Amino acid sequence: MRRPLHTLLLAALFWAFLVLGSCNCSKTTSDQERDRITYLPGQPLNTQFSQFSGYVTVNETAGRALFYWLTESPASQDPVEKPLVLWLNGGPGCSSVGYGAAEEIGPFHINPDGKTLYLNPYSWNNVANLLFLDSPAGVGYSYSNTTSDLITAGDNRTAEDAYTFLVKWFERFPQYNHRDFYIMGESYAGHYVPQLSQLVYERNKGIENPIINFKGFMVGNAVIDDYHDYIGTFEYWWTHGLISDSTYEVLNKYCDPYSAEHPPIECVGALALAETEQGDIDAYSIYTPVCTQTSSSSSARFKLRGHYPWMSRAYDPCTANYAQVYFNLPEVQKAFHANVTGIPYPWDTCNYDVNGNWGDSPVSMLPIYQELIDASLRIWVFSGDTDSVVPLTASRRSINALKLPTKKNWYPWYDNGKVGGWSQIYEGLSLVSILGAGHEVPLTRPQHALTLFKSYLENKPMPTLSETLKSSS
Known part of the structure; x- marks a missing residue:
């Protein structure tokens, strides 16, 4: 009836x-x-998901506004039932739209012509709604009307502005209120992600049914703890044959992470020698060819942060060059509702002024990890094992410093019947390595990265061989 x-x-x-x-x-x-995107220039015709992008003002007085890009799950995947994931790239000063969305986990990747897009079959929006945020102001399309903001950024303001963004964004998109929400990112977002997670967690306290229904975070090849990152990085260089025995000894003797802002001359010399010994490789993916194309990004000597003096070469595969072309096209900016104030500099993958003048940066994220582990939030750390900039050895040493009890010891996990990496499950945290992946895991091992993402969302350990065989039969 x-x-x-x-x-x-x-x-x-x-x-x-x-x-x-x-x-x-x-x-x-x-x-x-x-904010709805009706069509992006060069977009494939068979797109079946909704997109939104635009600005959220996070500080009216200074005129700071952060740019976002939301790519929902396809209609066939029932996006209303899918969680929301915020993705942050690091640097500091690098674009989540240019890296995370356009060459890693987003639904569109850019063709070599810099004008057309193609669908990424391993996009994470197949299983979640993805929210990319360019942060802090000055990164990507995000901007500030106060010029000094570009040279006074730091961890604390970045976290506070990102939290303000979230509060206002959820007001604009109330259909996501109370939806399961996760924060993820890589590299220096190893600071951004836990710091923002801590803010959300602490400001949700006492609220029975919080609008921002925060469930946990995941970070990849992440800056976690200065001391252990130093030791683990030098160890990786030596064990992978990238530096000599004598240079390794000098680095360990003179490069004290607690004096990294003003390292002794012996440390500076050893770091320069280490770079020479490593040769012309892509430090972010040591077994893959370097891009031979030139761009303004690749010609600049991009120091990821003075606090980490070995981070001296920007990861600039050719895909980053394509992004630089695409996101500077006027028709693309119009479609994204971006650059509405006429930013007085071209879009770039990373903002070197923001990076070179970075301010406050705590030496360790481990106290935040411990606080959020105690709060029973879901925390995973993953690492591509061919990255020599924030390598697996650094992540393992940092996690070991937490002295967490082990629930399941180091074991191989599988993807399509083949080893995809290794994992260890601790009380309150899971560590996952990805075989053959570089600094940007979803770029170099997209299928493995999607398997990792699904396992995280389902709160299941990485699959064993028997599990993968059973699922394929």
């Missing part, structure tokens, strides 16, 4: 009330529609 029309209308209104709560619904709808 058909239900009367007025009953259906009442039911629809009741559902809308539950979803939107007490928001100003007309304004929310108009703000969302203003």
Whole structure:
């Protein structure tokens, strides 16, 4: 029997009330529609998911506004039922849109012509709604009307601005209120992710049903703890034959992480010698060819941060060159509702002013890890094992410093019947290595990265051989 029309209308209104709560619904709808992307230049015709992008002002006085790009799950995957994942790239000063979205986990990757896009079959939006944020102000399309903001950024303000962004973004997109929410990222986002996670967790305290329904975080090849990162990085260089015995000895003797801002001359000399000994390799992916194309990004000597003096060469595969072309196209910026204020510099994968003038940066994230482990949040750390910049040995040493009890010792995990890496499960944390992956794991091992992501969301250990064989039979 058909239900009367007025009953259906009442039911629809009741559902809308539950979803939107007490928001100003007309304004929310108009703000969302203003941010909707109808079509990106060069976009494939068979796109089956919704996209939104635009700005959220996080500081009215300074005029700081952060740019985001939301790519929802395809309609066939029921996006309403999927969690929301915030992705952050590091640097500091590098674009989550340019790296995370455009060459790693996003649904679109850029063709060599710099003008057209193709679908990424391993996109993480197949299993979650993805929210990419360019942070802090000055990175990517994000901007500030206060010029000094570009040279006074640091960890604390970055975290506070990102939290303000989240609060305002959820107001604009109330359909995501109370949805399972995770924060993820890589590299120097090894600072951003736990710091923002801590803010969300602590400000949710006392709220029975928080709007930002934070469940946990995951970081890859992440800067975690200065002391252990130093030891682990030099160890990786030596054990992988990248430096000599004598250089390794000098690095261990003179490169004290607690004096990294003003290292002794012996350390500076050893680091320079280590770079010479390593030769012309891609330090972020030591077994893959370097890109021979030139761009403004590759010609610049990009120091990821003075605090880590070995981070001296930017990861600049040719895909980053394509991004630099694409995101500077006027028609692309118009489609993204970006650069609305006429930013006085071209879009780039990384902002060197922001990076070179980075301010506060705590020496360790381990106290935050411990706090959030005690809060029973889901925490995973993953590492591509061919990255020599923030290598697996550094991550293992940092995690070991937490002295967590082991639930399942180091074991191989499998993808399609082949070893995909190794994993160890601790009380409150899982560590996963990805075989043959570089600094940007989803770029060099996209299928393995998607398997990792699914396992995290399902809160299941990385699959064993018998499990993969069973699923394929």
